[in-house]
Amino acid sequence: MKNKLPYFVGAMLLVTFAAYSLTSFKDTLTPYVSYEQARTAERVVQVAGGLDKSDIDYDMAGGSLRFTLLDPESDDTLRVRYDGLKPANFEDAISIVAIGQFDAATNELAADKLLVKCPSKYQGVETKEYS
Amino acid sequence: MGSLSQLYLPGAVSLWCALAFAVTTLWGYSLVLRGDETARPFARRSYGLFALATVLTSAILFLALWRRDFRIEYVFQHSGLDLAGHFQIAAFWAGQKGSFLIWLLWGALLGVLLWRTTGRDLEAPVMGVYTLTQLGLLFILVRENPFVMLAETPIDGKGLNPLLQDDWMVIHPPVMFIGYSLTAIPFSFAVASLWRRNYRDWAARAFPWALAGFLILGAAILMGGYWAYKTLGWGGYWGWDPVENASLIPWLLLVVLIHGFYMERTRKRYRRANYILSVLSYLAVLYGTFLTRSGVLADFSVHSFVDLGISRWLVALMVFFIVLPTWLIATRLGQVPTQTNEDSLLTRGFFLVFSTITVLASAVVIAVGTSAPLLTGFMENPGQVGPEFYNQVNQPIALLTAFLLSVVPYLTWRERPPREILKRLIVPSLVGVAACLFSLYLGAYGKLHILLIFLATVALVTNFEKTMARARVGGVTAAGGYLAHVGVGIILIGFLASSAYDRQVKVTLAQNQPQTLDNGTTLTFTRTMPRTATERERLEIKVERPNGSEYYAYPKMFINDRTRQLMVNPHIRKLWNMDLYISPIEYDPGRPAGAPERLQLAQGQQLEVGDLRVQFLGFDLSAGGNAMAQMASDQPITVGATLEVVHQGQTTALTPRYTFDQRGAAEAPPLSLPGGGALRVGGINATDGAVILEVIGAAGMAVTAEPPRLALDLTEKPLIQLVWFGLYVILFGGVLAMVRRFRQARLSEQLADGAA
Numbered sequence: 001m002k003n004k005l006p007y008f009v010g011a012m013l014l015v016t017f018a019a020y021s022l023t024s025f026k027d028t029l030t031p032y033v034s035y036e037q038a039r040t041a042e043r044v045v046q047v048a049g050g051l052d053k054s055d056i057d058y059d060m061a062g063g064s065l066r067f068t069l070l071d072p073e074s075d076d077t078l079r080v081r082y083d084g085l086k087p088a089n090f091e092d093a094i095s096i097v098a099i100g101q102f103d104a105a106t107n108e109l110a111a112d113k114l115l116v117k118c119p120s121k122y123q124g125v126e127t128k129e130y131s
Numbered sequence: 132m133g134s135l136s137q138l139y140l141p142g143a144v145s146l147w148c149a150l151a152f153a154v155t156t157l158w159g160y161s162l163v164l165r166g167d168e169t170a171r172p173f174a175r176r177s178y179g180l181f182a183l184a185t186v187l188t189s190a191i192l193f194l195a196l197w198r199r200d201f202r203i204e205y206v207f208q209h210s211g212l213d214l215a216g217h218f219q220i221a222a223f224w225a226g227q228k229g230s231f232l233i234w235l236l237w238g239a240l241l242g243v244l245l246w247r248t249t250g251r252d253l254e255a256p257v258m259g260v261y262t263l264t265q266l267g268l269l270f271i272l273v274r275e276n277p278f279v280m281l282a283e284t285p286i287d288g289k290g291l292n293p294l295l296q297d298d299w300m301v302i303h304p305p306v307m308f309i310g311y312s313l314t315a316i317p318f319s320f321a322v323a324s325l326w327r328r329n330y331r332d333w334a335a336r337a338f339p340w341a342l343a344g345f346l347i348l349g350a351a352i353l354m355g356g357y358w359a360y361k362t363l364g365w366g367g368y369w370g371w372d373p374v375e376n377a378s379l380i381p382w383l384l385l386v387v388l389i390h391g392f393y394m395e396r397t398r399k400r401y402r403r404a405n406y407i408l409s410v411l412s413y414l415a416v417l418y419g420t421f422l423t424r425s426g427v428l429a430d431f432s433v434h435s436f437v438d439l440g441i442s443r444w445l446v447a448l449m450v451f452f453i454v455l456p457t458w459l460i461a462t463r464l465g466q467v468p469t470q471t472n473e474d475s476l477l478t479r480g481f482f483l484v485f486s487t488i489t490v491l492a493s494a495v496v497i498a499v500g501t502s503a504p505l506l507t508g509f510m511e512n513p514g515q516v517g518p519e520f521y522n523q524v525n526q527p528i529a530l531l532t533a534f535l536l537s538v539v540p541y542l543t544w545r546e547r548p549p550r551e552i553l554k555r556l557i558v559p560s561l562v563g564v565a566a567c568l569f570s571l572y573l574g575a576y577g578k579l580h581i582l583l584i585f586l587a588t589v590a591l592v593t594n595f596e597k598t599m600a601r602a603r604v605g606g607v608t609a610a611g612g613y614l615a616h617v618g619v620g621i622i623l624i625g626f627l628a629s630s631a632y633d634r635q636v637k638v639t640l641a642q643n644q645p646q647t648l649d650n651g652t653t654l655t656f657t658r659t660m661p662r663t664a665t666e667r668e669r670l671e672i673k674v675e676r677p678n679g680s681e682y683y684a685y686p687k688m689f690i691n692d693r694t695r696q697l698m699v700n701p702h703i704r705k706l707w708n709m710d711l712y713i714s715p716i717e718y719d720p721g722r723p724a725g726a727p728e729r730l731q732l733a734q735g736q737q738l739e740v741g742d743l744r745v746q747f748l749g750f751d752l753s754a755g756g757n758a759m760a761q762m763a764s765d766q767p768i769t770v771g772a773t774l775e776v777v778h779q780g781q782t783t784a785l786t787p788r789y790t791f792d793q794r795g796a797a798e799a800p801p802l803s804l805p806g807g808g809a810l811r812v813g814g815i816n817a818t819d820g821a822v823i824l825e826v827i828g829a830a831g832m833a834v835t836a837e838p839p840r841l842a843l844d845l846t847e848k849p850l851i852q853l854v855w856f857g858l859y860v861i862l863f864g865g866v867l868a869m870v871r872r873f874r875q876a877r878l879s880e881q882l883a884d885g886a887a
Binding site for chain 2: 005006010014017020021024025027028029030031032033037044046060061063084085086099113
């Protein structure tokens with residue numbers, strides 16, 4: 001029985017690690033949500049949509065970009081703020097995925113990551129990531 | 132598949148020949164299995180012909196790319212007239228079909244080496260299973276034939292994605308596919324051994340192949356990381372992207388398998404686990420291929436391929452290669468004789484089991500994280516996990532690994548008194564403490580960081596000592612494993628330093644205006660440098676470090692001629708303790724002084740410019756004759772823009788004219804503005820019915836020039852060279868171990884052949 005102990009300790013460690021991983025998985029999961037859900041979510045989420053090309057507000061010196069996403073399925077729109085530089089070929093985007101948390105104070109999604117899908121000659125569509 | 136008329140026949144026929152010879156190989160070996168020894172040379176010849184046909188197929192596709200034969204759709208999609216010399220090689224695997232073909236090519240060639248190393252007793256079953264794995268790839272290629280032709284011949288192809296036009300992309304993908312092909316070999320041995328109930332010799336012969344896979348896949352991962360770091364300019368070598376993870380998971384499983392084979396060889400233990408691990412490492416490759424090639428992650432990954440409709444085939448392939456070994460394992464694993472001696476705590480056996488489970492846990496959590504979109508797919512909101520997940524779960528694993536490794540060199544198979552081990556750990560611990568003090572001096576913080584630095588340093592020292600001792604006694608090849616552990620110690624410190632301590636700032640610099648950052652570094656964007664015969668457009672940045680040293684950085688930033696995409700290459704400055712990484716993000720050419728300000732006004736709209744308010748009332752089609760008549764008679768057309776300009780309460784009506792012809796030439800005489808300055812029509816936006824005005828020097832208008840601006844990322848990457856160096860040491864240790872195990876495998880075959 002004495003030399004069963006190490007294996008018992010090992011199994012306990014494994015269970016602890018599994019629980020820890022599951023918690024981490026839940027915490028870092030960024031679900032795809034509708035704009036409506038994004039406004040009420042208390043966490044980092046992902047939203048996708050088309051770019052409203054008439055409404056892009058960009059300040060290069062300050063490094064901030066504001067734009068409006070259009071939901072392809074409804075006529076819902078979502079204002080997005082991204083503190084960073086405008087991605088290359090941003091205006092040509094077919095669709096944009098923004099990852100971030102909704103900021104109720106300014107009524108916009110504060111994105112810390114953008115995935116920009118542009119038309120590409122090579123693979124039909126090309127996605128680039130900016131954070 | 133397409134009808135015959137739509138295929139480029141030389142290539143397609145050669146591919147079908149490969150398929151036919153693979154089938155006759157299977158038939159030949161099945162005769163050998165039934166005891167017909169005369170079929171053995173026939174089976175080997177069949178396999179040789181299959182390999183030859185695969186080489187021929189690849190050569191035909193390569194030649195078609197080289198000759199730029201745009202009749203073939205694959206060539207049209209991935210090559211172009213302007214594609215430079217050696218990048219044409221990269222066009223071979225730029226698309227899905229070509230990358231499956233290169234995978235098959237390596238697999239076919241490896242098989243020729245394989246049947247020489249299986250031993251006569253295992254040759255038929257191993258080659259049978261191995262040929263089945265090649266048939267799987269062949270089926271996909273026949274379904275998705277690379278030789279499909281276009282209805283008509285284009286004069287130029289679409290060209291190669293500029294991101295792939297890089298020296299690393301010529302070498303990284305093919306090496307990766309050699310690694311993928313190698314994982315099929317331990318898999319084939321394991322399945323063959325269970326199937327023939329020959330449990331004795333397979334592990335010793337599969338062992339060197341597992342090491343080869345570990346080595347080549349590791350080298351490919353190193354190149355991929357290097358490419359990301361040097362070329363992509365996003366500042367890192369690893370982003371936990373699904374494509375990266377798809378290669379890392381099999382690699383970690385191979386690490387576990389190598390240790391399992393070592394246990395089997397030395398202690399006759401782990402024998403059942405090795406079957407499962409061998410199968411898993413190949414399945415991980417198939418699963419990774421499915422994840423990254425089928426489009427299931429299209430919304431989540433940066434560089435997943437689009438779905439070609441091959442998902443069904445990949446799923447079918449996976450199911451087949453899951454069901455077959457699972458059934459064998461379920462029914463026969465219990466018959467495998469194994470030693471289950473209980474180890475006490477401080478023995479090499481216990482630590483080996485414990486550390487392999489640790490690495491296995493890492494592989495499992497990375498697989499779970501990568502599969503998040505699939506696992507959460509049935510929920511209302513499917514999601515993905517970010518890089519922080521992988522960093523969090525691998526933190527305890529890194530600490531535990533460093534701890535286990537630091538003790539391992541002083542353990543033996545029999546338990547030793549703990550005091551003896553602790554005594555031997557005194558000197559390495561002192562070195563570890565010294566390393567901690569030095570890192571504190573360099574600015575390290577945080578209990579966990581210091582703990583990891585301590586453990587990794589101790590692991591490095593104890594394993595280095597053991598490496599030297601083993602090399603003295605058993606020659607240099609006997610020290611491979613411990614040398615690899617030294618590399619792990621180095622790489623853990625490199626990971627910690629370059630990820631936890633990297634400082635990234637984004638700055639926007641106006642030309643010739645120095646800017647001092649928080650860390651005391653002063654940056655000045657001095658000039659842009661035009662394209663030369665050998666170099667693309669570059670930017671010049673003067674960097675003055677707080678210690679007084681200065682240098683010039685020349686990152687590249689240019690527009691690709693063909694795609695109009697913006698391309699950047701970072702500038703990397705290597706210092707003894709860090710890399711300084713400068714990556715341009717955006718360039719704004721600014722405006723020279725006195726440049727006109729352009730405004731666009733729709734009918735009825737008004738705008739402020741300087742102290743003026745300008746309102747556009749509409750176009751006047753009779754300002755210079757009858758514009759409608761001019762349009763009908765092909766003469767130059769003249770229109771006027773009716774404006775009201777308000778300056779200090781005074782309203783002035785202005786009608787600047789705009790004359791243009793069908794060829795696009797235009798004339799627009801400027802009119803003086805109240806309060807100074809001038810205005811003219813700069814163009815007409817016919818779709819919106821808007822006018823574009825150019826205003827110069829109006830009262831209250833800013834006349835200052837806008838200087839050119841450059842936005843860039845400046846990142847300090849402390850000790851990143853330890854990441855590369857550590858991986859080199861790990862791989863070199865792998866080379867030594869592989870040489871040794873190949874010798875032992877030969878011995879095992881000779882003994883078996885002598886006994887037969």
